[in-house]
Amino acid sequence: MIFRAVEDADLIRKARRGDVEAYNLLISRWERRVYNYLLRIVANREDALDLSQDVFLKAYQNLRKLDDPARFAPWLYRIAHNEAYSLFRKRRPEGETEELQPETLEGAATIGGNAVFPVELTLAVATALRKLSADQRETVVLKIYQGFKFEEIAEIVAAPVSTVKSRLYTALDLLKAELAPVKARGAS
C-alpha cells in the first residue's frame, strides 16, 4: 500500500510538470472507483461517465492546488462530490436531490454475479440504496464500498464527522430494515 501511494505521488508530480501520460496512468488506477462512486450516487451510467470525465479533467487542471499528494484520493472524491451535486442542482434547482428518477440498474446485479448470494438479494440492495436520501446514500457508498475513513468522508462531503456518522448509522438502520425480509427468505 505504501509502495502504491509513493507511485501515485510520483505520477502526480510528473503530471504537474505537464506529463499527460503519467496522468493517464493515474486515471487508469482510479477511474473505475470514481465511476462506481458516481454511478451509485446519480444512478445513471451515462451521467456517471460524463461526470467521471469532468472530474479527471478538473483534477488535472487543478493538480497544482493539491498540497499533499498523499491526500489525492479524498481530494479527487471531493471534486467528484461537487460535480455530482452540481448535476443534482441543475436537474432539481430546489435542491430535492432525493427525487431523482434513477435508471434501472438491474444489469449491475448480473455483472460478475456473486454465486454465494441470490440475485434477489443483490436487486434488493440496489432498491434499498435508492430509497435512501442522496446524502445517506453517498455516505454508505464512501464508507462501505470505497472504504474511506470518517475523517476523509467528512473532508469529501464538507461536513463534520458527527454528521457523517449520523447519516451512515441512520442509513444502515434503514437498510437493515429493508433487507431483513429478503435475507430471511434467502436463509429459509
Next chain:
Amino acid sequence: MTCPPFDLRDYYFKDLAENERRLTEVHVKTCAHCREELERLRGTETALLTLPDEEIPQRIGFVSDAVFQPSAFRRGWDALWGSAARLGFVSAAMLSAALVVFSLSRPAPQAAAQVPAVTRVALETEVSQRVNDAVAKAVAASEARQVRQTRELLAASDKQHALETQAMMVRVQEYLDVEKKHLNTLILASNGVGSANEDPR
C-alpha cells in the same frame, strides 16, 4: 443503544480509541444482545457488498493538447495561491523590496540639506574655471588672428611700395631720356644757326 459502554457502531467501524475499544470488546464477549447487534451490522454490510462494481463503459484518457493545459501564468498563479508557503515567501519578498525602495527614495533630512550647499560651491568653481578657460582661449585666438592679419597687411604694403617705386623709376628714366633727346635737338639746332651766319660770301 445504552447497553455497551460506547457506541457499538463506532466499535464495528474501528473508530474508537484503544482503551474504549478494549472495554467494548470485553463487554461484547459477555453480552448476547450486543453480539446480535454486531451480527446484524455485519450481515447488512455483507448484503451491501453483494452489489458488484461495474466496469467503466469507456476508458478515460487525455492527449497532450494545449486546450486542456492550464496556461503558464495560470499554473504559476495557482501554484502561488495554492501554497501558503509560496504565498508567504512572495509576500515577504514584496515587503522587503518595498522597504528597500522606500529607504532609497527617502534619504535622511540632514543629508538633503548638506548636499545642495556642497554642490553649489563646486558648481560655481567649475563654472568660473570654465569661463576663465574659455575667455583665455578666445583672447589667444584673437591675438593670433590679429598678428597674422598685420603681417599679411605689411607684406602686401611692402610689395605695393616696391611696385610703385619701380614704376616711378621707369617713368623718371623715360622722362630723362625725353629731356636728353630734347637737349640734343636744341644743341644741334644751335650749331646749325652759327654756321649759316659765318659763310654768307
